Amino acid sequence: MRVFVPAETRPGERRVALVPDAVGRLTAAGLDVAVESGAGKHAFATDEAYADAGARIVAAAMRADELGVADVITSVRPLDPTRIAHLKSGAITLSFLSPTGDREVIAALAARGATAFSFDLVPRISRAQSMDALTSQALCAGYRAALIAADRLPKFFPLFMTAAGTIPPAKVLVLGAGVAGLQAIATARRLGAVVSAYDVRAASADEVRSVGATFVDLNLDVVEGTGGYAREMSEDRAKRQQDLLAPYIADSDALITTAAIPGRRAPLLVTRAMVEAMRPGSVVVDLASESGGNVEGSVAGDEVMIGGALVWGGQDVPSQLPTHASKLYAQNVVSLLLLSTNEGVVAPDITDEIVDGCAVVFEGEVHHPMAREALNLPPRPVAEPAAEGI
Numbered sequence: 001m002r003v004f005v006p007a008e009t010r011p012g013e014r015r016v017a018l019v020p021d022a023v024g025r026l027t028a029a030g031l032d033v034a035v036e037s038g039a040g041k042h043a044f045a046t047d048e049a050y051a052d053a054g055a056r057i058v059a060a061a062m063r064a065d066e067l068g069v070a071d072v073i074t075s076v077r078p079l080d081p082t083r084i085a086h087l088k089s090g091a092i093t094l095s096f097l098s099p100t101g102d103r104e105v106i107a108a109l110a111a112r113g114a115t116a117f118s119f120d121l122v123p124r125i126s127r128a129q130s131m132d133a134l135t136s137q138a139l140c141a142g143y144r145a146a147l148i149a150a151d152r153l154p155k156f157f158p159l160f161m162t163a164a165g166t167i168p169p170a171k172v173l174v175l176g177a178g179v180a181g182l183q184a185i186a187t188a189r190r191l192g193a194v195v196s197a198y199d200v201r202a203a204s205a206d207e208v209r210s211v212g213a214t215f216v217d218l219n220l221d222v223v224e225g226t227g228g229y230a231r232e233m234s235e236d237r238a239k240r241q242q243d244l245l246a247p248y249i250a251d252s253d254a255l256i257t258t259a260a261i262p263g264r265r266a267p268l269l270v271t272r273a274m275v276e277a278m279r280p281g282s283v284v285v286d287l288a289s290e291s292g293g294n295v296e297g298s299v300a301g302d303e304v305m306i307g308g309a310l311v312w313g314g315q316d317v318p319s320q321l322p323t324h325a326s327k328l329y330a331q332n333v334v335s336l337l338l339l340s341t342n343e344g345v346v347a348p349d350i351t352d353e354i355v356d357g358c359a360v361v362f363e364g365e366v367h368h369p370m371a372r373e374a375l376n377l378p379p380r381p382v383a384e385p386a387a388e389g390i
Helices: 020-028 047-053 060-069 103-111 126-131 133-152 179-190 204-210 235-250 272-276 322-339 353-358 369-374
Strands: 002-005 032-036 056-058 072-074 092-095 115-118 160-162 165-167 171-175 194-198 254-257 283-286 303-306 309-313 359-362
Touching: 002 060, 020 032, 020 047, 020 322, 032 060, 047 056, 056 060, 072 322, 092 322, 103 359, 103 369, 115 353, 126 322, 126 353, 133 179, 133 254, 133 283, 133 309, 133 322, 171 179, 171 235, 179 194, 179 204, 179 254, 194 204, 194 235, 235 272, 272 303, 272 309, 322 353, 353 359
Parallel strands: 002 032, 002 072, 032 056, 072 092, 092 115, 171 194, 171 254, 254 283, 283 309
Antiparallel strands: 115 359, 160 165, 303 309
16 A cells, blocks of 8 residues: 655645654555655655655655555645545545644545544553654654743853852743653753743642652642643633742743643633733743643744743744654654554554544544534434343
């Protein structure tokens, strides 16, 4: 069966879905791999490297033809409806695909009779760890966030003791202690800052301390959803949290926010007034800007001044580290694809909980409950349990 890796078209997207090092695992499984010429250029993966690894190189002018015959198309961002129109019935796509935000894409995939898997929805179970692209890309985003904070802050991060006087270390506060938050903490610590962090989940305190930061305990009730993610909180609970966080934020030189709820708007953690209370020259890095923002007034892909603080809104943050972000994502792609591959044939088993969990569209039917709700489709009927013998 044919696997095709097209070049990404979204502005700012520098990653590629498959790197040359990963091609061999697919060809060894009996799959034919084709890569659009130039697909890996921003990640410094050349056409020659792909060819040496066993992939076919497809000229950009032949992209539509390859889309029409490919059995599997893997990308970072979902295919746009124009490209989807070229797919053959039964084609399989693998990408980041929002079940609530990419409604037009989902409808187009269903109309083509395709199957679409989303890395936004891979279940967080031990068997799926190698497929968890949210985690691999959050690692890149958290690392990058700390570097941005250090670069934009007009102060040193580490302590310096000099003949001219002592420079105290910067104070960094991280809100959200998932993968991105923990990596931001660890990186800021390596740069010499004094770091504290807060998260609503029960396990967060120990995780924060394990990477050398101080946990901010607000003595509020735990807010935890499924799969280790936070869930939405009540308006009253959110207001009390903001009031209690305000003095910690005002005392920080740099604030990094990373809180996200899959498939939902990012929670608003920091108001404009809280940012205005920060010292002049402070920096705020909001990694959640693309999904609504943790910080009121942050703008995805832009820097704005709120009071005396610079607020950096994250957009395509993992793409700012395209080489390693692509390498990690490619391993996620290969792991998910090989889960359904046997003797060169890709045949997803919808009874497998991983396949079921990340299938947005399956064989032309909108499958995931969140996607069905977003498209105003009725819930899928629940299968009746088989009758037991007497």
